[in-house]
Amino acid sequence: MTQDQSSPEQVLPKLWLLSDARNDNALESALANLPRGSGFIYRHYHLGPDERRARFAALQEIARKQGHLTVLSDTPVKAKQWKADGIYGAAGRMPKGNDLLKLVTAHDWKEIVAADRAGADGILLSPIFATRSHPGTKPLGPLRFRMLARKAKAPIIALGGMNAERARRLDWPRWAAIDGLS
Template identity: 60%
Template sequence: MAKIQTLPALWLLSDERNDAVLDDALVRLPRGSGFVYRHYHLGDPARWARFRALRHLAKSHGHMVILADSALTAREWGADGIYGAPRALYPRRRDLVQLATAHDLGEIGEANRFGADAVMLSPAFPTRSHPGAPSLGPARFRLLAQRSLAPVIALGGMTQATAHRLDWPRWAAIDGLSK
């Protein structure tokens, strides 16, 4: 696993729907939070330009910056790590923090096998990203999280209120941290 001095407790994920408020959201986050840049909706030149601006702002507030892309691109763009499905993290990169996405026990097992530094387990609660899709809920979330060898970050329907209800030390949001 990559050497992580302190894994942030709070994570903001970028998305097309929160792009207009990301600058303000990054400034409002507690110093040393995490930021996962996705922006799948942009083409390469625009995606790179927006990443560069947001990375500068995030770093000026002491945030860890993770890119949803390849390890090669993350290194070229100056990200602290990569985010994606567990298989996308293989082979292990010691110089990058690796955040695996997981939705079930199989993906938790893959994240364990591929040596993820942390796992974003979702959806903890109903979410706008996947309307009508079943969510894990607190009990199932905890059962799955216990199987992870790496720290687990709750994602999906997360806000201050749902984070309190889940009583979990690490959580991430798109809308819940953008308003």
């Protein structure tokens, strides 16, 4: 992010929708129904390059009309070419000294440290609860999630089995979902 912008804590949306092959048919309505100023992380790894680009453009138009930030899971170069607001991925993929919003994935303490070192503007910590995205993976659970989240320098976004009811129970200010929002 550029120096003249507000701090990440101030501009980082509280609610994030992630795209996936399984929620593709519901994305238009999900984006329209998110609270104004939410965030959208576009992944869609299942599509070929041209189809992926066209789908992003269509969804980005809907997101922009709703005042949502759009973040691309890809390279920094492609994120800039596609006019995304940010980039999403592992700490090792994050650009240095770039004005893109950087959302970094983490699943444990080591990855949180790497995310902070990479200059993350937000860290998606997962999985909090059991999820179809990580079948068979032991979820962090609320207690371990809070323990890890307290140690991070960047704001934490709860991910993994999240929906509105679980977000209320977790009582965490920022959360994201695939199925739970679409």
